[in-house]
Amino acid sequence: MTPQELYDRMKKVQEPKGYYFNKDKERAFELLEALIANRENYGYMGCPCRLLSGDRELDRDIFCPCVYSVPDIEEFGSCYCSLYVSKEWNEGKIPQEYVPERRPPEKMPY
Amino acid sequence: MSQPNVKIYSLSTCSHCKATKKFLGECTIKYEFVDVDKLEGDERKAIIEDVKKFNPRCSFPTIIIGETVVVGYKEKEIKEALGME
Numbered sequence: 474m475t476p477q478e479l480y481d482r483m484k485k486v487q488e489p490k491g492y493y494f495n496k497d498k499e500r501a502f503e504l505l506e507a508l509i510a511n512r513e514n515y516g517y518m519g520c521p522c523r524l525l526s527g528d529r530e531l532d533r534d535i536f537c538p539c540v541y542s543v544p545d546i547e548e549f550g551s552c553y554c555s556l557y558v559s560k561e562w563n564e565g566k567i568p569q570e571y572v573p574e575r576r577p578p579e580k581m582p583y
Numbered sequence: 584m585s586q587p588n589v590k591i592y593s594l595s596t597c598s599h600c601k602a603t604k605k606f607l608g609e610c611t612i613k614y615e616f617v618d619v620d621k622l623e624g625d626e627r628k629a630i631i632e633d634v635k636k637f638n639p640r641c642s643f644p645t646i647i648i649g650e651t652v653v654v655g656y657k658e659k660e661i662k663e664a665l666g667m668e
Binding site for chain 2: 504
């Protein structure tokens, strides 16, 4: 799969839910490439901004889009990686702040 | 003026890590980095323990600037630690 194919596929699924790709396409495609690389290396599309354990069950919460992206986009307008963002974030209507790690430390298997 | 030692614990896939390296490069700041996802076995375990000492949540990038630890690509904090502001 190419980054463009992944982009098109996820856009169709995520936009109706109110989650948009970062309008900085270079950033978005860099992350999509990383997701594809993670799938090749680990067998699943784990979050590119977190250290993956290699165990898909332990990392299930950080399969992209991760479970934390919903509250992060709600609170900050952006997921931890800034791959998925809200419309308002993309339009610059809310500040593009640093999104702190929401994944609880006990979920990190290292 | 000499710059403090800068070390980045990063992931090869992480956009914020890439942005941090790019920013430091543009500021002509010398830095060392280790892409933790590229390590394996005992070496990986040992480096993760090092990261946890600086940042118990072990998130990336963890940036060490002299005695200061900056977690995440926070340009303002990085500049302050480098004495650029």
